[in-house]
Amino acid sequence: MSSDKRRVQFRASEKLVERADVLATVLGTDRTEVLTDALREYLRDAAGDDRLVQEIAGAYYDEEITFDQLRELAGPERAANFRVLKRQLDDDLIEELADL
Numbered sequence: 001m002s003s004d005k006r007r008v009q010f011r012a013s014e015k016l017v018e019r020a021d022v023l024a025t026v027l028g029t030d031r032t033e034v035l036t037d038a039l040r041e042y043l044r045d046a047a048g049d050d051r052l053v054q055e056i057a058g059a060y061y062d063e064e065i066t067f068d069q070l071r072e073l074a075g076p077e078r079a080a081n082f083r084v085l086k087r088q089l090d091d092d093l094i095e096e097l098a099d100l
Contacts, residue, residue: 017031020034020035020038043073046073047073047074047075047078053073053074053078056070056073056074057070057074057078057082060082060086061082061086061089067079067083070082070083
């Protein structure tokens with residue numbers, strides 16, 4: 001894990017924050033650690049959710065995210081497969097437009 005850290009601010013319900021605080025107390029840590037662990041786990045699980053991975057791939061195809069971002073979210077093997085497919089789709093489009 002990178003040692004680079006970035007401050008992030010967000011709003012959450014009071015009940016959710018209280019639950020995070022209680023869990024932090026139980027674990028002997030702080031709220032930040034509980035929330036970053038939860039976010040890390042969510043992102044790891046997202047890589048296994050086929051529906052979400054398709055959304056991520058769609059963002060890559062639409063050039064909303066970079067290949068590096070795709071690889072971080074979907075994993076290196078899936079990202080490589082999506083890159084190959086994108087190149088094939090781009091080549092097919094070029095050929096299709098050339099035929100017009």
